[in-house]
Amino acid sequence: MSSSILYHSMLYPKLPHMSNRKSAHLLVRRPSIPQCHTRYSISNRRFNHSTTTFPVPKYSPAPxxxxxxxxxxxxxxxxxxxxxxxxxxxxxxxxxxxxxxxxxxxxxxxxxxxxxxxxxxxxxxxxxxxxxxxxxxxxxxxxxxxxxxxxxxxxxxxxxxxxxxxxxxxxxxxxxxxxxxxxxxxxxxxxxxxxxxxxxxxxxxxxxxxxxxxxxxxxxxxxxxxxxxxxxxxxxxxxxxxxxxxxxxxxxxxxxxxxxxxxxxxxxxxxxxxxxxxxxxxxxxxxxxxxxxxxxxxxxxxxxxxxxxxxxxxxxxxxxxxxxxxxxxxxxxxxxxxxxxxxxxxxxxTTVRTGEYYFKRRLKLTKREHGSKFPRKSHSDIYQEGGIRKELEVLVSxxxxxxxxxxxx
Incomplete structure (x- = not known):
C-alpha cells in the first residue's frame, strides 16, 4: 500500500457495513448566530470623500x-x-x-x-x-x-x-x-x-x-x-x-x-x-x-x-x-x-491586593541555608505557611x- 493511500485511509476511516460506499466525513455543526447588518462596512482603501454618506472634511485622512x-x-x-x-x-x-x-x-x-x-x-x-x-x-x-x-x-x-x-x-x-x-x-x-x-x-x-x-x-x-x-x-x-x-x-x-x-x-x-x-x-x-x-x-x-x-x-x-x-x-x-x-x-x-508579601527577607535567608537544592514554592504554599498579602490603597486615577x-x- 502506497504512503498516500495509507495517509488517506487514516484521515477518512470507513465505518462498519459501508465497505462499498464512499468514506464518511464527520461534520461538526456550528451554533447559528444571526447575521449582522452590513451598513457599516466600507473599504478604507477605496474611501471617496465626494461620495461618502456622512460628513467628513475634504482633505481628511481616510476614516x-x-x-x-x-x-x-x-x-x-x-x-x-x-x-x-x-x-x-x-x-x-x-x-x-x-x-x-x-x-x-x-x-x-x-x-x-x-x-x-x-x-x-x-x-x-x-x-x-x-x-x-x-x-x-x-x-x-x-x-x-x-x-x-x-x-x-x-x-x-x-x-x-x-x-x-x-x-x-x-x-x-x-x-x-x-x-x-x-x-x-x-x-x-x-x-x-x-x-x-x-x-x-x-x-x-x-x-x-x-x-x-x-x-x-x-x-x-x-x-x-x-x-x-x-x-x-x-x-x-x-x-x-x-x-x-x-x-x-x-x-x-x-x-x-x-x-x-x-x-x-x-x-x-x-x-x-x-x-x-x-x-x-x-x-x-x-x-x-x-x-x-x-x-x-x-x-x-x-x-x-x-x-x-x-x-x-x-x-x-x-x-x-x-x-x-x-x-x-x-x-x-x-x-x-x-x-x-x-x-x-x-x-x-480603592483597596487592592498586590502580589508582594512581607516574607521576602525570610525567604532569602532560607534559600541561603539550603543552597541550590532549595525547592521553589508557589504563592499558595507560602500563604499557607503564614505569608501575608499586602493590601494597599491606590488612586483609581x-x-x-x-x-x-x-x-x-
Missing part, C-alpha cells in the same frame, strides 16, 4: 469605520448590531444628554482592578439608565478595557465603540444602548504621532412637520493630544475642529459638535482660550464656572493634581470644546465631597473626571 459592540446574554458575548434589533431611538431635540469624561490613567499597577472599581463608581452615580448617557474614557489600557467589558452595568446599558486596543492605551466611547448612533469611526491625527480622533454621530429627531431627507446629527469626538509645543497641538485642534464642522452631504448634516480633548497642556506657553479661538471652537468652561479640584493635602486644581510642589503647577487638561447650537452646563447631581458640581473621581481610592449635560437647540 476607520467602527462597528458598535453590544452584549447579548443569549450568546454570552459581545458582538455587532444583529438582525434582531434592540429598540433604539433618536436623541430628542432639546433633550438632555449626559456626557462623562474621565482619564482612567493607563500607568500604574492593577489597571484592571482600578477600571472595574471606576465602573462601579459610575454606576452608583448614574443609576437612572433611562436618561441618555455617553461615557468617554482616555488612556484605556488593554487590561482596563478587558475589565470594563466584563462589568455587568456596562453589559446591560451600553454599546462600546471598540473591543481591542491597538497601542499601549487608547480612547473608548460608550453610548446608552437605547440611543441610536449612525457612524463611529477613527481618524488619525496628522504629524509624527500614532494618536487619533474617535467620533460618533448621534441623529437628532426632527421637529414635527419637517421632512427627514437630510439627517441632522450631533457629532461627539474624543482625542488625547501629544505632549509637544503649541504648533503641533494647534494643528491637531484645527483638524478636530474641521471634523466637527464638516460640510453636509446629501444624507446628513452636523447641527452641533462637542470635542472632549485631553490637551496635555503642561507647557506654560499653552493658552487654551487663544488656541480655541484660533480654531473657531468655544470653551465650555468659559461659559460656566469650572469646578475646581478639592484640596488633597496640598493645593491642587482642575483635573490633574497630586503633584509635588517643585513640579510645574497643575493645570486644566480635560477640556470640552464645542461648536454649533449647544446649551451646556455641569450636572448638578454629580458632586465631589465639597459639593462642587460636575466633578467625579477626585481623590477616589490621577485625573479627575467631568460630567456635563448638553441640549441641542
Amino acid at each position: 476607520q469605520i467602527l462597528i458598535p459592540q453590544f452584549y447579548y446574554p443569549r450568546i454570552r458575548g459581545w458582538c455587532p448590531f444583529m438582525s434582531a434589533p434592540i429598540p433604539r431611538r433618536r436623541l430628542d431635540q432639546g433633550g438632555l444628554l449626559r456626557v462623562v469624561s474621565w482619564n482612567i490613567d493607563s500607568k500604574g499597577v492593577v489597571r484592571a482592578a482600578r477600571a472595574s472599581f471606576a465602573m462601579g463608581y459610575l454606576e452608583e452615580i448614574f443609576r437612572d439608565a433611562s436618561s441618555p448617557l455617553v461615557i468617554t474614557l482616555q488612556e484605556v489600557h488593554r487590561e482596563s478595557l478587558s475589565a470594563i467589558v466584563k462589568h455587568q452595568w456596562v453589559r446591560e446599558n451600553f454599546a462600546v465603540s471598540n473591543m481591542h486596543v491597538a497601542r499601549n492605551f487608547s480612547t473608548t466611547i460608550m453610548v446608552s444602548r437605547h440611543i441610536r448612533t449612525d457612524w463611529r469611526f477613527r481618524i488619525p491625527l496628522r504629524g509624527l504621532t500614532d494618536r487619533d480622533l474617535l467620533a460618533v454621530d448621534i441623529p437628532i429627531s426632527s421637529p414635527k412637520g419637517n421632512s427627514e431627507h437630510t439627517r441632522r446629527i450631533l457629532r461627539l469626538c474624543i482625542t488625547h493630544l501629544d505632549l509637544f509645543r503649541d504648533e503641533g497641538r494647534t494643528c491637531q485642534l484645527a483638524q478636530a475642529s474641521a471634523l466637527l464642522k464638516a460640510p453636509p452631504t446629501r444624507h446628513s448634516e452636523i447641527l452641533a459638535g462637542l470635542l472632549r480633548a485631553n490637551l496635555n497642556q503642561d507647557c506654560p506657553f499653552f493658552a487654551l482660550s487663544r488656541m480655541a479661538g484660533n480654531v473657531d471652537l468655544c470653551d465650555f468652561w468659559d461659559d460656566t464656572t469650572y469646578p475646581p479640584t478639592r484640596i488633597l493635602r496640598r493645593p491642587t486644581r482642575n483635573s490633574k493634581g497630586y503633584r509635588k510642589p517643585n513640579v510645574r503647577p497643575a493645570k486644566r487638561i480635560d477640556n470640552f470644546l464645542y461648536t454649533g447650537m449647544i446649551d451646556a452646563g455641569p450636572l448638578l447631581d454629580v458632586q465631589d465631597v465639597t459639593g462642587r458640581a460636575g466633578r467625579l473621581g477626585v481623590g477616589l481610592k 490621577s485625573h479627575g473626571g467631568s460630567a456635563i449635560g448638553i441640549r441641542v437647540r
Whole structure:
C-alpha cells in the first residue's frame, strides 16, 4: 500500500457495513448566530470623500469605520448590531444628554482592578439608565478595557465603540444602548504621532412637520493630544475642529459638535482660550464656572493634581470644546465631597491586593541555608505557611473626571 493511500485511509476511516460506499466525513455543526447588518462596512482603501454618506472634511485622512459592540446574554458575548434589533431611538431635540469624561490613567499597577472599581463608581452615580448617557474614557489600557467589558452595568446599558486596543492605551466611547448612533469611526491625527480622533454621530429627531431627507446629527469626538509645543497641538485642534464642522452631504448634516480633548497642556506657553479661538471652537468652561479640584493635602486644581510642589503647577487638561447650537452646563447631581458640581473621581481610592508579601527577607535567608537544592514554592504554599498579602490603597486615577449635560437647540 502506497504512503498516500495509507495517509488517506487514516484521515477518512470507513465505518462498519459501508465497505462499498464512499468514506464518511464527520461534520461538526456550528451554533447559528444571526447575521449582522452590513451598513457599516466600507473599504478604507477605496474611501471617496465626494461620495461618502456622512460628513467628513475634504482633505481628511481616510476614516476607520467602527462597528458598535453590544452584549447579548443569549450568546454570552459581545458582538455587532444583529438582525434582531434592540429598540433604539433618536436623541430628542432639546433633550438632555449626559456626557462623562474621565482619564482612567493607563500607568500604574492593577489597571484592571482600578477600571472595574471606576465602573462601579459610575454606576452608583448614574443609576437612572433611562436618561441618555455617553461615557468617554482616555488612556484605556488593554487590561482596563478587558475589565470594563466584563462589568455587568456596562453589559446591560451600553454599546462600546471598540473591543481591542491597538497601542499601549487608547480612547473608548460608550453610548446608552437605547440611543441610536449612525457612524463611529477613527481618524488619525496628522504629524509624527500614532494618536487619533474617535467620533460618533448621534441623529437628532426632527421637529414635527419637517421632512427627514437630510439627517441632522450631533457629532461627539474624543482625542488625547501629544505632549509637544503649541504648533503641533494647534494643528491637531484645527483638524478636530474641521471634523466637527464638516460640510453636509446629501444624507446628513452636523447641527452641533462637542470635542472632549485631553490637551496635555503642561507647557506654560499653552493658552487654551487663544488656541480655541484660533480654531473657531468655544470653551465650555468659559461659559460656566469650572469646578475646581478639592484640596488633597496640598493645593491642587482642575483635573490633574497630586503633584509635588517643585513640579510645574497643575493645570486644566480635560477640556470640552464645542461648536454649533449647544446649551451646556455641569450636572448638578454629580458632586465631589465639597459639593462642587460636575466633578467625579477626585481623590477616589480603592483597596487592592498586590502580589508582594512581607516574607521576602525570610525567604532569602532560607534559600541561603539550603543552597541550590532549595525547592521553589508557589504563592499558595507560602500563604499557607503564614505569608501575608499586602493590601494597599491606590488612586483609581490621577485625573479627575467631568460630567456635563448638553441640549441641542
